[in-house]
Amino acid sequence: MKLTVAKLNRFLLFKLPSAYICGVRVKEIDFTSCKVSVKHRWINQNPFNSMYFAVQAMAAELTTGALVMMHIQNSNRNIAMLVASNKSKFTKKATGRITFECQNANQIEMAIQNAITTREGQTFWLKSIGTNENGEQVSEMDFEWTIRLK
Template sequence: MKLTATNLNRFLFFKLPSAFICGVRVNEITLEKCVVSVKHRWINQNPFQSMYFAVQAMAAELSTGALVMLHIQNSNRNIAMLVASNKSKFTKKATGRITFICQNVNPIKKAIQNTIETGEGQTFWLQSVGTNENGETVSEMDFEWTIKLK
């Protein structure tokens, strides 16, 4: 499957239905960045009239993971990937449309190159920043990814 926004959203529908139902959608994916958005609504709210943290985490993880998948696909190697850990920082209520962007691809490129050259697993951190419609940061999510040759 070629990794496009449309194909990733189709993937969500079939393989991650909870993310799809909550409104998580890939808006753009290139070799340099991935943009994922989700709109605050009844199905994804918390008791405080903002977006539930786990919905933000789904969107943020997708923005990092889709980039990893794209770079693995471009390597033409059989590489497994998995989230090892994550950390989050919330700075403002998440209401309206929240857009998560991951655009630091250097750790991905370096880890894939190292795992191909050495045959050893690699770990690296990627960050996704969520902003509201006014451009204000509402959350920052960091994911530690692990990759290894299959």
């Protein structure tokens, strides 16, 4: 089954309902990048009238995780994936529609190949950058993914 925008958004509804309820939606995905967007609303705001950091983290993690899932699926191998750690930097108040994008997918393919050839777990970092409707960066999130053959 090929990963598509519609299938990923359906996945959110049934497997990550809190992200779905908060308005997190996949907008684009291919082998090199993934875009996810979420609009600041009452349900996902913090007391300072901006988007709660955890909602931003859900959207950012999805950009990286969806790419990892796509590359694992393409490898035709049974591979487990898990976030080991993450780092966040917030640079501007997140209001309006925020779009997160991960573009450094080349690390995923290398890690999968290393996991297959060495039969050892691999770790790698993926970055997702969130921008507002004016193209201004509001946050930057890095996720350390671990993968291993099952």
